[in-house]
Amino acid sequence: MKFAIPKPSTRPLKIYATDPTQGYEAALKISIAVEHENLTPGPVGDRLEVVDYDGHAKVYYDSVDLEDPAILTQGGLDPSEADPRFHQQMVYAVASRTLSNFDRALGRRLLLSRKKGPNRLRLFPHAFRGRNAFFDRNLHAILFGYFDADESNPGTNLPRQRIYTCLSHDIIAHEMTHAIVDRLRPFFLEPTNADTQAFHEGFSDIVALFQHFTFPNLLEREIQRNRGDLQTPTVLVELARQFGFAKGDGKSLRSALDSEAKLSDSVSEPHDRGAILVAAVFDGFFQTYRSRVDDLFRIATGGSGELPPGHLQPHLAHRIAAEAARTAQRHLDICIRAFDYLPPVDITFGDFLRALVTADFELNPDDEYGQRAALIEGFRKRRIYPEGVVSLAEESLRWPVAPDLPPMTDQLGSLLPQLLRMEADRFSQGSHDAVLRSRAESRLSSGAADAESFNIQGPLAVALEAYARQHREALHLRDDLPIQVKGFHAVFRTAANGRLLIELVAQLVQTDRTSQVDAMLGGLEVRGGTTIIVGVDGTVRYAIAKPLPGLPGALGAAGVERVERQKRFVSTLDRLNPRFPYMKRAEQIEVRMSIRALHSGH
Numbered sequence: 001m002k003f004a005i006p007k008p009s010t011r012p013l014k015i016y017a018t019d020p021t022q023g024y025e026a027a028l029k030i031s032i033a034v035e036h037e038n039l040t041p042g043p044v045g046d047r048l049e050v051v052d053y054d055g056h057a058k059v060y061y062d063s064v065d066l067e068d069p070a071i072l073t074q075g076g077l078d079p080s081e082a083d084p085r086f087h088q089q090m091v092y093a094v095a096s097r098t099l100s101n102f103d104r105a106l107g108r109r110l111l112l113s114r115k116k117g118p119n120r121l122r123l124f125p126h127a128f129r130g131r132n133a134f135f136d137r138n139l140h141a142i143l144f145g146y147f148d149a150d151e152s153n154p155g156t157n158l159p160r161q162r163i164y165t166c167l168s169h170d171i172i173a174h175e176m177t178h179a180i181v182d183r184l185r186p187f188f189l190e191p192t193n194a195d196t197q198a199f200h201e202g203f204s205d206i207v208a209l210f211q212h213f214t215f216p217n218l219l220e221r222e223i224q225r226n227r228g229d230l231q232t233p234t235v236l237v238e239l240a241r242q243f244g245f246a247k248g249d250g251k252s253l254r255s256a257l258d259s260e261a262k263l264s265d266s267v268s269e270p271h272d273r274g275a276i277l278v279a280a281v282f283d284g285f286f287q288t289y290r291s292r293v294d295d296l297f298r299i300a301t302g303g304s305g306e307l308p309p310g311h312l313q314p315h316l317a318h319r320i321a322a323e324a325a326r327t328a329q330r331h332l333d334i335c336i337r338a339f340d341y342l343p344p345v346d347i348t349f350g351d352f353l354r355a356l357v358t359a360d361f362e363l364n365p366d367d368e369y370g371q372r373a374a375l376i377e378g379f380r381k382r383r384i385y386p387e388g389v390v391s392l393a394e395e396s397l398r399w400p401v402a403p404d405l406p407p408m409t410d411q412l413g414s415l416l417p418q419l420l421r422m423e424a425d426r427f428s429q430g431s432h433d434a435v436l437r438s439r440a441e442s443r444l445s446s447g448a449a450d451a452e453s454f455n456i457q458g459p460l461a462v463a464l465e466a467y468a469r470q471h472r473e474a475l476h477l478r479d480d481l482p483i484q485v486k487g488f489h490a491v492f493r494t495a496a497n498g499r500l501l502i503e504l505v506a507q508l509v510q511t512d513r514t515s516q517v518d519a520m521l522g523g524l525e526v527r528g529g530t531t532i533i534v535g536v537d538g539t540v541r542y543a544i545a546k547p548l549p550g551l552p553g554a555l556g557a558a559g560v561e562r563v564e565r566q567k568r569f570v571s572t573l574d575r576l577n578p579r580f581p582y583m584k585r586a587e588q589i590e591v592r593m594s595i596r597a598l599h600s601g602h
């Protein structure tokens with residue numbers, strides 16, 4: 001009798017937990033579980049493709065074959081700075097892990113490409129010589145640079161030691177998040193106000209930092225070392241240490257700990273401003289963590305909470321680490337889930353807070369662990385206030401419920417069930433439940449699911465556009481401008497109480513081209529639009545809008561105010577970069593919207 005061997009749901013791969021040097025000791029090498037998929041040499045998978053062309057040396061390096069039995073039995077190649085094949089493995093592993101975090105929290109399997117057919121995100125571990133790494137939308141790729149450490153102040157590196165940005169967990173996760181954010185909200189790269197690009201930067205740091213807490217070995221070691229205090233500068237809360245030191249700055253690139261930072265108009269550089277968002281989110285995390293481990297400290301100390309000197313008792317360290325990991329994972333999930341509740345354009349940090357609060361309320365109305373309250377408090381401490389709310393009470397922070405509209409079932413008819421089935425199939429392919437997955441595979445190969453998704457997207461977009469046009473007033477859209485439908489997804493999430501929440505999310509965008517001629521806008525167009533959250537019965541539950549000028553009443557006034565804000569911000573940008581006034585319009589836009597330019601000098 002033959003028994004089928006269940007397909008593995010994950011693949012173990014080794015990485016440097018942070019990067020090849022950690023300052024005070026040899027780098028921690030860990031094994032992480034990444035989603036299992038069939039790989040060809042590269043590695044090349046379903047959504048990611050590593051291309052190891054060295055743009056400086058002009059050579060291709062041999063590609064790693066992670067399906068090679070010799071490599072499989074070792075759980076991947078051992079970490080090595082000298083072997084380009086390990087670099088390929090590490091870039092793939094961390095990028096895949098970052099993607100999985102988004103898949104799980106968003107409740108759907110992300111497609112990284114907007115085009116039909118195989119169009120994977122390409123990762124170039126040795127793309128060029130230089131102290132930079134960046135996601136490039138036009139190349140649909142992440143390019144990692146390498147460089148020699150600073151001669152006079154290399155920190156814990158040797159002078160002129162070769163530094164690879166592709167061996168930094170944080171740099172890989174940060175760039176991968178840029179790529180995903182750009183996929184989810186393509187207009188967030190347009191610098192329409194001081195927060196948009198700062199959000200791109202800050203959010204990418206938030207994901208990279210929280211991922212540290214998902215590595216149990218690293219976490220337990222640091223908790224043991226700092227006796228449970230997470231708010232000391234350690235590799236857990238510091239970002240890209242090796243890179244920062246190698247640049248000659250004498251410190252890590254950035255940190256989650258910024259005790260002073262508060263939001264004000266004077267902070268406009270995107271990384272500095274993004275750091276305030278990071279600090280606000282981490283304030284919330286630290287507060288929740290302290291309240292979650294307080295009882296453990298008390299139990300361990302006979303009620304006093306005062307630890308005796310010396311090492312933490314290992315079981316206590318283990319329990320504290322487990323609680324820190326759980327809390328961090330939940331915070332990361334809350335941050336990622338907020339995405340579906342963000343407006344399609346012109347985001348502010350305040351919008352992010354409102355989206356966090358609304359998305360989490362939908363799943364966990366009771367806020368059992370006090371995480372939502374702690375996040376609100378973190379934002380308040382950093383003076384991040386949303387516009388147009390009367391207080392920071394949770395009820396006023398939640399997006400208002402949409403006005404009563406007829407359900408979409410008339411227009412979308414049979415398309416909705418089709419969309420639901422298709423997305424459920426695709427989601428279960430990426431699911432860690434091997435049984436679900438093999439069932440889905442027996443019905444649809446992944447290629448077929450993709451083809452179907454593009455067949456259904458056409459009619460769905462048409463039907464949705466028709467619905468939006470019919471109800472444009474209630475959805476805060478202008479009647480004289482076309483409506484672009486950007487993305488329409490079904491999402492599946494499990495609430496804390498086990499309830500399954502299924503929703504449909506779409507972004508409706510309008511562009512006011514009459515404003516294009518306005519030089520004050522720095523070549524950027526004026527966009528408005530609405531994100532709609534639709535229940536599975538076809539009713540619109542939330543309509544999260546950024547109104548355009550020209551709409552009636554207060555909405556139009558808010559639109560005018562947004563355009564004025566955009567003008568003011570563009571003039572700030574011009575002052576920050578003295579070369580701007582001498583650039584051609586197309587070049588200005590290119591520089592303003594490029595992550596490469598954002599990262600140079602950082």
Ligand SMILES: [Zn+2]
Nearest residue numbers: 178201204599
């Ligand atoms: Zn960045």
